[in-house]
Every structure is written in C-alpha cells, then in structure tokens.
Amino acid sequence: MSITNPATGKAFRWLVMLLLSAIGGWLAYVMLVLSRSPAGLGDQVAAQLNTTGVGNPVTAVLLNFRGYDTLLEMAVLLIALLGVWSLGGLADYQDTAPGPTLDTLSRVLAPMLIMVAAYLLWVGADAPGGAFQAGSVLGAAGVLLQLAGWRLGDCFSGMLLRVVLISGLGLFILVGAGLLLIGGAFLQYPPALAGGLILLIETAATLTIGATLAALFLGNRPGLGPKKADPEKTEPDHGNQHP
C-alpha cells in the first residue's frame, strides 16, 4: 500500500510500531511461559529411530515421520519455479566470456561441488546432511557454471530438464501411492524397506532441488530444444558437463 499524506504516514508508522511492540511483548511472554514445560518430541523420535531405516533423527523426521511435509516442500519449490517461468520475457544474461580465473576455478570447483553434494546426500542418513543441503550445493554448482558462461545444451534443456524438475516430487508421490497400494498408509514405509526408499526419494529430490535452484537463477524458461532432440541418449545429471 502507498500512503501519500505525510501526517497519515506518520500515524501509520506509530501504529505499526505499537503493533510490533505488542506482538514482541506477547512473544516474549509466551516464550517465558513455554520454557517451563518439558520441550520436544526428541525422546519419542529416539525411541522409534530403529524403525526408520536411517540413523540421523533429523532425516528420520523429515523423510519418515513427517514425510508429508517434505513432499509439500518439494511441491512448493516446483510451484515457485513455475511462477518464475510464468513471468516470462526476462532479459537473458549477456554472454560474457569469463576471465581466466573464473574459468579455471569453475572447472575445478564444479566437479568438487557435485562430489560434495553426493557426499552430503549419502551421509545424511546417519549424520547432518540430506537432500536439501545436497540439492542446494548442486544448485550452487549450476549457478557457478552459469556465471562462468556455461549454458545448458539444447538437447538437455527440453523434456529432459522438465523430467528432472518433477522427478523428486513425482517419485515421492509414486512411492507414497505404491505403499498405499500394498496395504500401508500414504508414505508409511515398512521398516525393512525404509532405508532404501528414503535414499531413493532423497536422490531424486537432490537432483530436482539442484536443477530447480539453478533454473530459478537462470530465470527464463529454457526452450523445448530442437525438434529432433532424442531424450533417451542423455543422462540425467546435466550439471557436470562442460561444453
């Protein structure tokens, strides 16, 4: 909203300040009251940890106990990208030749970032890490490559890119639906399969998050590529290919 009259503007500011102080005071009061009660579900998580298929309680909560939340987060990410794409008509970045430093550095760093992403994904089962961290590192590799003047080839930027972009959410839903079919509840993994299923979902999620973040940085909707593009001969990890 825009306020043109200065007197109204001042009164409005005071009102906002008053409201904010009230909310701040209320939050402080609530925090003081809450701190007395025993906090958290940590004990319950620890008690059930051996049925989740992973050793890291955070991953257990994110992918198993509250898998539904993570599923919706993936959907939010996809919707954000669709929103950016629907803006349309953004100016492309100019194709500037990178300096020798950036060029060399990006060639060294990009494979390393991809390895770090894979490590974070793998280690997430038992230690801090996981799909979102790994995906954002992968996305950072994509951003770095774009800054260094690298562009996704035409044969990758069409259907293949879109398949990668939805694979995280799609696989998540497919696994959930599959579990529903074999008689469980939605996303309720059988303990014997839980570890493998979570790793499968996280791998797809990592690729999707990385591709989504890099595509968000690019901004424009990449074209569907040349007509004769053959999606079968390409590999899904498009992030590690130099021109």
Add this chain to the structure above:
Amino acid sequence: MLHWAFDGLLGTGLLWLAWRALTTPDLFKAIVLFFSFGLLMALAWVRLNAPDVALAEAAIGAGLTGALLLAALARLDTSNQPANPVTGDGESDLVDH
C-alpha cells in the same frame, strides 16, 4: 566465559547486520549484508547444536538466496534503464517499500 562473549558478539552482530541490511539504501550493499547475515546465522545454529539447520542455512539462506537476489538486482537494473535513462529515480522507489 569465552562462550558467553562469543555468543553475545554473535547475537549483537546478527541484530546489527539485520538492521543494516534492512535500512541501507544501496540494494547491492543490502544483499552483501544479507549474505553476511546468513553466514553468521549458520554459526548461530551451530552454537545452538543444530548442525543440520546450520548446513541448510549456509547453503540456502546465505548462498543461493543471495545469488537469487543478485540475479533479481541485475534484472532490475536492466529493466530500469530503458524506463528512466537519466535519473536513478526508480531506485529510491524500490528502497522505500
């Protein structure tokens, strides 16, 4: 004792960086301040024994959000130039809201 000093410094630094990032009129400077805020925030999460959140904050909060903001800023500059080529009028507009 050292912990208290470090935590106090961290908390004060966070508040100060947040204030500067919100009030500085230069958008580029604000983004750089936001980067630094994210990095210090990741440290704060480490101090709170939440390494998972710290990793996510460092990678997403500091790294990629900053990169996205910079990308948006670059687009703002290019889309502003044809509209008002003489004055930087549009920029003060952006800062005020």
